[in-house]
Amino acid sequence: xxxxxxxxxxxxxxxxxxxxxxxxxxxxxxxxxxxxxxxxxxxxxxxxxxxxxxxxxxxxxxxxxxxxxxxxxxxxxxxxxxxxxxxxxxxxxxxxxxxxxxxxxxxxxxxxxxxxxxxxxxxxxxxxxxxxxxxxxxxxxxxxxxxxxxxxxxxxxxxxxxxxxxxxxxxxxxxxxxxxxxxxxxxxxxxxxxxxxxxxxxxxxxxxxxxxxxxxxxxxxxxxxxxxxxxxxxxxxxxxxxxxxxxxxxxxx
Numbered sequence: 001x002x003x004x005x006x007x008x009x010x011x012x013x014x015x016x017x018x019x020x021x022x023x024x025x026x027x028x029x030x031x032x033x034x035x036x037x038x039x040x041x042x043x044x045x046x047x048x049x050x051x052x053x054x055x056x057x058x059x060x061x062x063x064x065x066x067x068x069x070x071x072x073x074x075x076x077x078x079x080x081x082x083x084x085x086x087x088x089x090x091x092x093x094x095x096x097x098x099x100x101x102x103x104x105x106x107x108x109x110x111x112x113x114x115x116x117x118x119x120x121x122x123x124x125x126x127x128x129x130x131x132x133x134x135x136x137x138x139x140x141x142x143x144x145x146x147x148x149x150x151x152x153x154x155x156x157x158x159x160x161x162x163x164x165x166x167x168x169x170x171x172x173x174x175x176x177x178x179x180x181x182x183x184x185x186x187x188x189x190x191x192x193x194x195x196x197x198x199x200x201x202x203x204x205x206x207x208x209x210x211x212x213x214x215x216x217x218x219x220x221x222x223x224x225x226x227x228x229x230x231x232x233x234x235x236x237x238x239x240x241x242x243x244x245x246x247x248x249x250x251x252x253x
Contacts, residue, residue, distance in 0.1 A: 051226055052094035053091070053222055055089050055194065057071040058086075058087060059087070081126070081130055081133075081204075086198055086201065087102075089196050090196075090222045091194045093182050094181045096186075096227070097189035098224035098227050099177070100179045101174060102198055105218065109216045112210045112214050117201060117202070119171070119173065119199060119201055122198065124151050129202050130205060132149055133206065153173050153199070170240075174198070176233060177195055179191060201216075225239060
């Protein structure tokens with residue numbers, strides 16, 4: 001065998017050996033990728049919060065009875081000069097904090113009675129209302145005096161010089177408060193319930209005989225709107241008109 005042939009033979013062996021090494025590296029690399037890999041995954045879930053107001057409304061006529069009477073009971077003998085405080089102790093068994101306010105709608109009110117019904121936020125005593133009324137002489141002056149009492153709800157009465165009592169729609173009354181939820185993982189913005197919300201209706205003492213035997217029917221409401229992402233809500237905000245969490249006359253849930 002010539003020197004050239006010997007060199008060619010050696011080169012073929014070298015190439016074959018190198019090919020085996022490359023193949024072994026490729027196989028080994030494939031094994032590494034197949035068995036030395038890693039993946040990290042994560043999963044989660046979310047559930048929308050709940051706003052669930054609970055409570056019922058009661059009333060007191062001139063502060064009596066002290067424990068209140070269920071609003072489902074009619075007042076059969078309302079006298080001129082009577083102040084009716086209508087209130088509810090409200091809790092939120094949902095887990096979202098909420099803006100909370102009292103409201104009412106005048107479902108039915110006789111035209112002869114309408115000018116002599118005044119509405120106020122909170123509990124306004126009969127004594128303070130009578131004192132203001134009796135300090136004035138003429139009926140127009142009495143009307144002005146009653147409208148000037150703190151807590152008077154504009155549009156909540158039908159006195160001569162004041163806006164007419166709303167016979168349709170809902171009128172919000174009082175300061176908007178923030179109530180906490182009590183459900184699982186509840187938000188803690190605001191005050192833990194129960195929170196008392198309410199308003200006073202006053203049957204003016206200067207009402208004439210034409211107001212006798214007339215009917216006034218109202219619906220009392222506690223309305224809630226979510227607190228988070230609603231940082232500023234006013235009584236005139238149109239968002240209240242779509243409030244669904246309510247406590248009506250017969251709702252004791």
